[in-house]
Amino acid sequence: MIDLTSEDPITLRDATKLSFLRRNGRRPNLATLYRWSQIGLKGHTLECVQIGASRCTTREAVLRFIERLTNGTSGATVTTVQRRRAIARAERELREDGIG
Numbered sequence: 001m002i003d004l005t006s007e008d009p010i011t012l013r014d015a016t017k018l019s020f021l022r023r024n025g026r027r028p029n030l031a032t033l034y035r036w037s038q039i040g041l042k043g044h045t046l047e048c049v050q051i052g053a054s055r056c057t058t059r060e061a062v063l064r065f066i067e068r069l070t071n072g073t074s075g076a077t078v079t080t081v082q083r084r085r086a087i088a089r090a091e092r093e094l095r096e097d098g099i100g
Contacts, residue, residue: 002047007058009049012037015057020066033057036065044068 002009012033015021021028036046037055047061 002049002058002061004049007060009051009056009058011054011056012048015059015062018059018062021062042069042072044072 013030015033016027016030033046034055035041037048037057039045044065046057046065048055048057050056
């Protein structure tokens, strides 16, 4: 999640100019970053925020996206509902075991 209090937003157009995104010396197309933010890649999406009429990300968000792609296994993301169900299940098991 982008933290605007500690990360500086940049437009997706400016993000295409980040040196570590270059491949064979070429910048990625703006449409590529937009697609990463909307559809994602291998189950991971590029974190973005909407500031006025501009879709923005941060350098740190792009690095996190690359790290997730590199270190991710299946690419499956856990939804909030799935997380809540897992927490409820764990709490129920703890209560049944007399721990919680």
